[in-house]
Amino acid sequence: MLLHTILTRMIQTGTLCVRYPSGRMREYGSGTEPRAGLWLRTTRAEWRMVTNPGLALGELYMDGEAEPLDCSIFELLDLMAGNLWAGGPHPMESLNYRLRLLRRHLDQLNPVGRAKRNVAHHYDLNGRLYALFLDRDRQYSCAYFATGQETLEEAQAAKKRHIAAKLRLTEPGLEVVDIGCGWGGMALTLARDWGARVTGITLSEEQLGVARQRAEEAGLADRVRFELLDYRALPQFLGRAVDRVVSVGMFEHVGIDHFRGFFRTVKQVLKPDGVALIHAIGRSSGPGATNPWLTKYIFPGGYSPALSEVLPAVERSGLWVTDIEILRLHYAETLRHWRRRFAANRDAILSLYDERFCRMFEFYLAGAELAFRRSDHMNWQLQLSPSVDALPMARDYMVDAERGSVGGKVSV
Template structure:
């Protein structure tokens, strides 16, 4: 049986070398045809080898979380590089194709996200303790990709760049009403108001903790009546808005609801309105969500492809007025988060034990190397009903971004509750 498992595993590995110990058995080596990381792991028993062969996407993360996988040569980052390099070769085997079909089928049903389920999914992740998010995010709690002009830029500066760029693309005019779908803890909404004090901002979230936090920030900054945060699903809204922005929320919509989401934008955006949608995307063909991430981190999550987005938009009267693809910016953001998390994790409450810490480490590294390996990117779609509401060229984006970035660094709201 052991020989059979190793025979299957050998077909998975095209890059690098994998040394495996099962308990106290002699080391078994599998060498790929191409250069790659040299990894030595130890697992407890034959059952764990079976789990790896059956579903490596799920099992490596679970075994690492539970300390049932020990990395004896290299580290978790080296293992992640190894797994990402060999992912496509595993998918191309008959065993991988069967597993992909089963994962696709499961994901088809798990990403139906009616309102009640969407609220449960949001609570699973975003209602974790505030101390956790403070341990690795910037002060605005921007839980999405920053924009780096240099890898040496700080996390704070990269997030100011991102926020300023988004606000520039919104082309906000005096007195505009702005809807922020999936507003998080309010960092973007407050920044939009900071750049355009005559606007009226409405943020919506499904997370009770985010809702409480944002409303406390509104009160602390004396913005009641100017900025509001509602505990609502976008499908529960009736009003029209001059501007609509959504950052990092589309991944939670589910592919069954993409057309409905953009129909909502169409129906609730005023005739001269502008919308900007910022989302993680997947290169290549549509595919299932990573089973480990779906189980432990983002239940109901799904990363769209470019074609899925354009297909859904084409079903509406909305016009795509600008597209930007951000390739490695999220990898750099995740690296900054990971470094900050390691620096601060010892200060987290005891409820976040070693198993949770190992899970969070695996999540941040797996996500980082998803982008570094060319599996994903971030795209920003600028949408409008009237193609003349935005300038002819893109010069205005960099010009306004510089203006807003300078403003956000000079005139600060309180973003942290202490």
């Protein structure tokens, strides 16, 4: 039994109980807590866990061929994630990972047409789905937890304040471009609370419709506009330079061969004294490759880059890096909230889609949270400017603005 041999080597911390298709039960690990179980219902499931576990486990769970045994899918993935390197990696997964590294340039090739299709795959789902597990403002990116005790709504509002402080919106009327505006929450907040004039762009038709409706309902349509536009078309579309650029949770969809073009575009649309803030998921252990299940089912063409891959592209663009911040466990906490809200509203979501879809999203939310808790994932924020002297010498202004003591919320 190849899988038995692999698990004997891999599981060293905690205890994994596996029920094989024959009905035989085996235990792996130390015999101590934490404990989790896996039921492999078919011989095909057992074989796929040998040959390509990075793709197979998620698919088997979606199709009901693999089930958590006396535990949740989160508990099962948590135990397995904690043992990924403890006893040495899965031999076939190590090989598959090296192959993914070799083909990642092809996997992340995102020309305009493909980029739009990739976005539609995930973001053009039924809008009610996201309303059932995100915060009221539909912020689909890492929240900001100063203490970890905040509600999701409080933490997402704090994230927007944190980013606005770094944009240094010191006077009303500054023109901002929001690249990857989602359902419009950031753009509307910057217009309402900081007096900015915002152009938000997205490749999602579903998000575009919601964002435009929200602007009308908020009475902000004269200060915020939303467009279906690829970032590469921004210079021609705008026809002028703007004061600020913000992009939250979009850079993961750019692709490594497009990094230089992205930052060239940011510089091209910024005024000489302009400021940009780019917020994205990254990895702390250096360049890697996206999990194949995540690529196939959730984010085709997506990749969370190491800063060592991003900064050379920034340097070649001629932009100054004026500030870098790493947010470590903030996204883990965000995903914990999403995962629990999804579970609480599972019946409503099931009425929109089906059991397989619900299992897909459960696997995604659990696995994503564990990528931040047990692996190398984090968030980075880069503040950029074309000019060395566009911002104050010290970063105190960010804290002052965030706390509202100096240059905070602008009266409009």
